[in-house]
Amino acid sequence: MVSIPETTISSSNGRRPLPLMGLGVAASGENGDAVKAAVIEAIKVGYRHFDTATLYGTEKPLGEAIEEALRLGLIKSRAELFITTKLWCNSTEGHLVLPAINQSLR
Numbered sequence: 001m002v003s004i005p006e007t008t009i010s011s012s013n014g015r016r017p018l019p020l021m022g023l024g025v026a027a028s029g030e031n032g033d034a035v036k037a038a039v040i041e042a043i044k045v046g047y048r049h050f051d052t053a054t055l056y057g058t059e060k061p062l063g064e065a066i067e068e069a070l071r072l073g074l075i076k077s078r079a080e081l082f083i084t085t086k087l088w089c090n091s092t093e094g095h096l097v098l099p100a101i102n103q104s105l106r
Contacts, residue, residue: 002046018082022049025058032061039065043074053086054104 006017023042025035035058039050043065052058062083069075091100 001044004046004048019047019049021047022051022082022084023047025050025052025056025062027056027058032058032064035061036065036068040069040072040074043069048080049082049084051084053088054100055086055088059085059104059106 005020007020008015009018023039025039039062042050050062052062066075066078066081070078075081085104087097087100091097
């Protein structure tokens with residue numbers, strides 16, 4: 001496994017590591033299996049930071065890959081990973097923000 005440099009950031013749970021390099025899980029169309037396979041391989045080689053967006057259609061296969069990585073014992077908990085996503089510009093009005101965030105968290 002490759003050692004990826006980290007920095008430390010503050011969070012609601014104290015300070016935690018943030019990998020300085022991550023895998024961008026961009027638009028894949030209907031190829032969720034390829035996304036899952038790529039994420040599993042990335043976890044195997046040491047990646048712990050993944051970037052996605054609802055618009056890309058990759059949040060669900062990323063989540064499925066994380067579930068599989070847990071099942072395979074590649075990671076012990078979701079807390080080992082740092083996941084970033086984006087609130088798209090069509091969801092920035094006040095009443096749309098929370099539903100968009102909840103959609104991403106599913």
